[in-house]
Amino acid sequence: xxxxxxxxxxxxxxxxxxxxxxxxxxxxxxxxxxxxxxxxxxxxxxxxxxxxxxxxxxxxxxxxxxxxxxxxxxxxxxxxxxxxxxxxxxxxxxxxxxxxxxxxxxxxxxxxxxxxxxxxxxxxxxxxxxxxxxxxxxxxxxxxxxxxxxxxxxxxxxxxxxxxxxxxxxxxxxxxxxxxxxxxxxxxxxxxxxxxxxxxxxxxxxxxxxxxxxxxxxxxxxxxxxxxxxxxxxxxxxxxxxxxxxxxxxxxxxxxxxxxxxxxxxxxxxxxxxxxxxxxxxxxxxxxx
Numbered sequence: 208x209x210x211x212x213x214x215x216x217x218x219x220x221x222x223x224x225x226x227x228x229x230x231x232x233x234x235x236x237x238x239x240x241x242x243x244x245x246x247x248x249x250x251x252x253x254x255x256x257x258x259x260x261x262x263x264x265x266x267x268x269x270x271x272x273x274x275x276x277x278x279x280x281x282x283x284x285x286x287x288x289x290x291x292x293x294x295x296x297x298x299x300x301x302x303x304x305x306x307x308x309x310x311x312x313x314x315x316x317x318x319x320x321x322x323x324x325x326x327x328x329x330x331x332x333x334x335x336x337x338x339x340x341x342x343x344x345x346x347x348x349x350x351x352x353x354x355x356x357x358x359x360x361x362x363x364x365x366x367x368x369x370x371x372x373x374x375x376x377x378x379x380x381x382x383x384x385x386x387x388x389x390x391x392x393x394x395x396x397x398x399x400x401x402x403x404x405x406x407x408x409x410x411x412x413x414x415x416x417x418x419x420x421x422x423x424x425x426x427x428x429x430x431x432x433x434x435x436x437x438x439x440x441x442x443x444x445x446x447x448x449x450x451x452x453x454x455x456x457x458x459x460x461x462x463x464x465x466x467x468x469x470x471x472x473x474x475x476x477x478x479x480x481x482x483x484x485x486x487x488x489x490x491x492x493x494x495x496x
Contacts, residue, residue: 231271231466231467232268232269232270232271233247233268233269233271233277233468233469233471234266234267234268234269235259235261235266235267235268235471235473236265236266236472236473237261237262237263237264237265237266237473238264238350238354238472238473238474239473239474239475240263241263241284241285242261242263242285243260243261243283243284243285244258244259244260244282244283244284244285244328245258245259245261245269245280245281245282245333246258246280246282246330247259247271247277247280248278248279248280248281249275249278250275250276250277250278255275256315256319257271257311258294258306258315259305259306260285260294260295260298260306264354265304267303267305268303268305269305270305270308272308274466276465277465277466277469279332279333279335280332280333280335280473280490281330281331281332281333282330282331282488283328283330286327286328289318289327289328290317290318290327291313291314291317294306294314297313297314331482331483331485332480332482332483333473333489333490334476334488334489335465335471335489335490335492336454336455336489336490336491336492337458337491337492338453338454338457338491338492338493338494339457339493339494340493340494342368342372342454342458343472343492345364345368346450346453346454346472346491349361349364349365349368350447350450350472350474353446353447356443357442357443357446361446362445362446362449363433365446365449365450365453366449367381367429367433368453369449369452369453369456370432370433372456372457373452373456376432377429377432377436380425380428380429380432381429384422384425384426387418387421387422388422391415391418391419391422394411394414394415394418395415397411398411398415447474447475447477448475450474451474451476451477451489452476452477454474454476454489454491455476455489458491469492470492471490471491471492472490472491472492473488473489473490474488474489474491475487475488476488
């Protein structure tokens with residue numbers, strides 16, 4: 208199944224929610240330049256795992272056919288030199304490019320040893336981070352555009368978003384601008400009402416001009432503040448790194464079981480996982496979903 212979303216060089220995934228009659232589903236969208244194997248583990252005490260392979264700029268759905276909760280996600284980079292081409296031979300293109308339920312045990316037995324607790328793949332923690340819906344939507348929109356190539360305007364938006372969740376001074380500047388824009392909208396409406404009633408609009412026109420000047424001044428302050436606080440991204444990788452920092456700054460580390468359909472955007476945090484020495488991947492999802 209081809210995703211509507213493209214991916215990025217931060218390791219970004221999405222698990223889009225789709226309900227089933229029993230259980231739920233996760234749909235993973237890979238916003239990275241790597242082919243990932245995603246391992247979905249059930250809650251503590253239940254050893255069952257599900258595996259899916261998702262290529263860059265692609266998506267795959269993992270059906271969850273019972274009511275047990277998702278406890279954690281892990282990832283590994285596909286190695287086509289392993290048996291079964293690293294697992295690719297188990298993917299059924301006629302079934303949504305999934306590793307179907309009847310192939311899950313074969314994948315587990317091939318790549319994981321229940322006796323030793325080890326296997327061919329080195330699994331890395333895919334840290335789930337919960338962010339407000341507004342942050343999530345803006346992050347996904349930026350990521351979707353960035354996978355198409357470096358975009359200076361998008362990266363400027365990312366910089367602004369990062370400061371808005373990290374910097375209280377910048378947040379105050381943005382709040383001031385929003386208030387001025389709301390006042391301008393009200394004055395424009397007031398002028399339209401006055402024209403309809405054939406009233407004098409000179410005072411309203413003066414107020415509108417003053418507000419527009421203040422808005423222009425506020426926008427200039429914001430632009431200068433961004434330039435002084437953040438080095439402008441000059442490539443896609445740097446821009447994605449800044450995008451990852453938004454999740455770190457705005458999010459909360461997940462510590463609960465997930466027992467329903469869920470959307471995750473998964474990406475590289477731009478730092479190394481201390482336990483494995485591999486890139487630290489984040490799975491960003493929405494509060495209250």
